[in-house]
Amino acid sequence: MNNIIRVAIADDDAIFRSSLYEVLAAREDIELVGTASDGLRLLKLLETRPVDVALLDVDMPRLNGIRTAELIAERYPKTAVAMLTAFRDENSLSQALQHNVRGFFTKDLSGEDIAANIRKVAAGETVLGNRPSQIMVQHFVKTSSRKRDPGLTDAVNNLPRHLRSVFDLLVQGLPNKAIAQELHLSDSTVRSYVSALFDATGYRTRGELMMAAIDAGDGLRQANTQRLQS
Incomplete structure (x- = not known):
């Protein structure tokens, strides 16, 4: 049985993108399919390579993470999406949830924690980091x-x-x-x-x-x- 998780990364921060690539590439059960600097380039990548988990930043040029997640849900329903960013407000989180994003965690996590979250998302779990969890609680209190x-x-x-x-x-x-x-x-x-x-x-x-x-x-x-x- 093939347990390799195929992952693609989209983030406009080249240094972070490269660093994360190196961290994840060291994991035996994770295959890095490729990286992209924005959502459009990621969608091009998905046209040619199957991906199990797409890691997206929310704020990217040309096509942001929310819109990219929406298009992935429409075109590649078997690809799970996780947002790797610092959510600042409930609107971004709510929009991401509407497009079936499964993971919400921040960039300050260790490489091992990010890899563990990827495994959970690939298994069908929903992963909420501390900040997204706080936003959901605040949303509940407000409503x-x-x-x-x-x-x-x-x-x-x-x-x-x-x-x-x-x-x-x-x-x-x-x-x-x-x-x-x-x-x-x-x-x-x-x-x-x-x-x-x-x-x-x-x-x-x-x-x-x-x-x-x-x-x-x-x-x-x-x-x-x-x-x-x-």
């Missing part, structure tokens, strides 16, 4: 007191029990394989249930659904309490 759209709460409250169980784990960031293990289901069954969740809630990606669940906050918890008591 916890405002009036929310009841649409998601209503949709979730009407889910059949088997889909609600999957929803509860999905919005915690668990990948399909972990959900399958937790609920004692096959991977194909979980994929089918996740697709049904998207249809039922009207969301297209896990990231969108996670952010919407944060916005819904107490409404979802109250719905869950009522479901357990019924």
